[in-house]
Ligand SMILES: Nc1ncnc2c1ncn2[C@@H]1O[C@H](COP(=O)(O)OP(=O)(O)O)[C@@H](O)[C@H]1O
């Protein structure tokens with residue numbers, strides 16, 4: 001069975017006068033897979049993320065993660081969003097410790113092992129090019145650096161599932177491509193399951209093993225496309241015709257999805 | 260650049276002295292009688308002459324105000340957290356609190372006197388009642404404005420509501436809380452002086468009322484100045500506390516220009 005599975009899921013938000021955000025949404029992501037979700041704005045991509053992590057529960061259909069029906073927040077997902085949402089009163093390294101203060105078994109060990117965990121935070125920061133920046137406050141870092149730190153915070157407790165909701169949407173093109181490589185390497189090194197929401201088709205094709213294209217609201221999956229470009233992928237691949245062909249193909253699906 | 264800095268340092272003193280000079284000049288120029296508007300020199304004289312009662316009553320007013328303020332901090336913080344904790348409590352209490360805040364506190368003093376007699380307790384309670392609202396509102400606002408994404412990040416880790424409150428809610432509320440203390444302390448003075456002037460035998464409020472009855476106009480103004488000094492000192496103390504506790508929230512260079 002797939003690691004993350006949504007089965008004919010429909011959902012509407014309370015107070016949204018019953019209008020469905022997603023309807024008849026079915027998708028499955030295998031363990032260790034890198035999945036990307038693309039679709040027009042407001043089609044329910046973030047809703048899909050919330051359903052898969054147990055932050056929202058479907059009105060109809062079922063959601064399961066790691067073989068279990070989701071009835072509460074999944075307690076093991078790392079999440080990162082377009083805004084880095086780091087806590088301004090904590091240094092960058094202390095921000096990384098936040099998940100460890102919540103998730104077991106780290107939580108109980110926090111008091112004894114704070115030093116060890118802090119070392120781990122510094123290491124993780126170094127692995128995304130933020131070596132030695134742990135003692136700075138988030139507002140002393142650039143937007144791209146904050147986003148890297150936010151990714152680290154999503155990963156420090158070694159989650160099996162990483163959820164990224166347009167994490168690079170607010171960054172400039174160069175920084176964005178740098179961070180693609182950061183994510184690509186983290187995924188390769190840790191073999192975790194990643195679900196990435198994006199509206200950047202090149203980003204989706206570069207990073208993902210499988211892409212889901214959603215229809216306009218109420219969202220459902222209209223196309224599922226496997227990306228079989230060889231790994232490890234280099235940024236140069238984005239200039240090959242194979243790559244651009246896939247991007248064009250997806251774009252035509254999106255254009256149809258918007259109608 | 261350096262000169263500008265020196266001027267900024269001196270500005271509060273220069274402006275204050277300037278105000279007094281203008282005041283003195285205007286009174287002399289227009290020959291305003293002392294019993295209508297005494298010049299600062301007459302106020303200073305009254306200060307020296309009535310130093311004893313002024314100091315004693317200032318102290319009492321300060322004490323009253325601080326006790327009322329301390330109550331407001333404790334209850335305001337608690338109620339603010341409660342309101343920020345639950346939407347139901349928020350929905351239920353908010354209109355009540357707005358209604359309550361709209362009541363002029365001077366109208367409450369007679370009731371407090373009915374319950375507790377004249378003197379210290381009504382003054383403390385008036386200071387409390389008038390100063391606790393801004394604290395509640397600010398604490399609740401701090402909690403209500405937690406970024407939903409951050410809440411999602413924490414919930415997806417299995418964080419309980421209490422976890423979110425401790426790790427994010429309360430720290431993020433502190434700048435609002437300490438900011439509100441500056442407003443609350445000045446309001447607390449208003450509260451205690453109102454109550455002192457209608458229902459007490461002590462305090463600056465009462466002293467001013469008696470001075471008025473005896474037509475000692477310079478002493479009334481001396482009382483006002485004493486209150487202003489106390490207010491400035493307490494405001495300054497709260498601002499210093501705010502800077503100390505929540506330096507991270509004040510990183511904008513805007514106000515420093
Ligand atoms: N908390 C909410 N309350 C009510 N409606 C919401 C809420 N969140 C999202 N929606 C609605 O659900 C639809 C899907 O939203 P979302 O999943 O955020 O879209 P996307 O991430 O694809 O832009 C939108 O039409 C949006 O207005």
Ligand SMILES: [Mg+2]
Pocket residue numbers: 045046047165
């Ligand atoms: Mg979204």
